[in-house]
Amino acid sequence: MLEGSQFRLRPWLHEDRDSLVRHANNKKIAMNLRDGFPHPYTMDDAREWIEMALDNKRDVILAIEIDREACGGIGLHLMKDVYRFNAEIGYWLSEKHWGKGITTEAVRLLVDYAFRNTSLIRIFAGVFSSNYSSMRVLEKCGFKREAVFKKSVKKEGAFLDEHIYSVLKDDWKINN
Numbered sequence: 001m002l003e004g005s006q007f008r009l010r011p012w013l014h015e016d017r018d019s020l021v022r023h024a025n026n027k028k029i030a031m032n033l034r035d036g037f038p039h040p041y042t043m044d045d046a047r048e049w050i051e052m053a054l055d056n057k058r059d060v061i062l063a064i065e066i067d068r069e070a071c072g073g074i075g076l077h078l079m080k081d082v083y084r085f086n087a088e089i090g091y092w093l094s095e096k097h098w099g100k101g102i103t104t105e106a107v108r109l110l111v112d113y114a115f116r117n118t119s120l121i122r123i124f125a126g127v128f129s130s131n132y133s134s135m136r137v138l139e140k141c142g143f144k145r146e147a148v149f150k151k152s153v154k155k156e157g158a159f160l161d162e163h164i165y166s167v168l169k170d171d172w173k174i175n176n
Contacts, residue, residue, distance in 0.1 A: 002109045004102070006066060006100065006101075006102055007065060007066045007071075007102055007105075007106065009062040009065075009109060010062060010063055011054075011063070012061065012063045012073075013070075014050060014054075016070040017046040017047060019070045020041075020046040020050070021041055021043055021045075023096070024046070025039070025041040025042075026041075026095055029092050029093075029095065031130075032130070033092060058078055059075060059076060060075050060078075060114070061073070061075040062075060064091075064093060064102065066102070071096065072097070074089070074106050074107070074110055075090055076089055076110065076123065085121045087120050087122075088125065088126070089124070091103060091106060091107060098133075103134075103137050104137045107138070107141045108141050111172065120169065121168060122166055122167070122168050122169070123143075123166065124143075124164060124166035125138055127163045127164075128153055128162060128163075129148075129160045129163060130160060135163060135165070139165075141167065143166060144166065144167070145165050146165065147163075147164045148161050148162070148164070149161060149164065
C-alpha cells in the first residue's frame, strides 16, 4: 500500500465492484484507454477486472482509493525476455477527481516505488494523441516523449497517433 496526500494505492478487492462500475462507466475515460476498458462499464466487467487483478501475480495492479472508495486504477505491466527491465505504466481516474493533482502524485508514487524496489531501469507509457491531460501528467513526473507512432491506434472509428513517453531510473534519481 502506498499513501498519497489525498489517496492511497492498494490492491483491488471484491468489494470494489460497485464503486468500480460507478467511476469507470464514463465515455470520457474509456475513449483515452485501450479497448479492453469498455464503455458502458458493467458489473460483469468489474467482476472480470477484479478477478484478473487478484489472480495476476506478475504485474502491479492497484486501485486508487479516495475516501475509502476505489475511484481509479494504476499499474505496471512488466515486460519479458530482452525487455525484462522495462514496464509499461497505465492509469485512469474518476472524472469526479480530475484536476486535483491526484494522478500526477499517484504516478510519482508508483514510479518511485518501482525504481527503489525492483530491477526496472525504464518505465514507459503510450498515450493517444487526443489525451493532452495524460501527456501533461507524465511530463510533470519527469517522463520524456521518445516517439510518436503515426496513426497507430484506431479508437472510436478514427486513427490516432500514439505518443510514447519514458523515464529512466538514472534520470529519476536526479530529478525526484
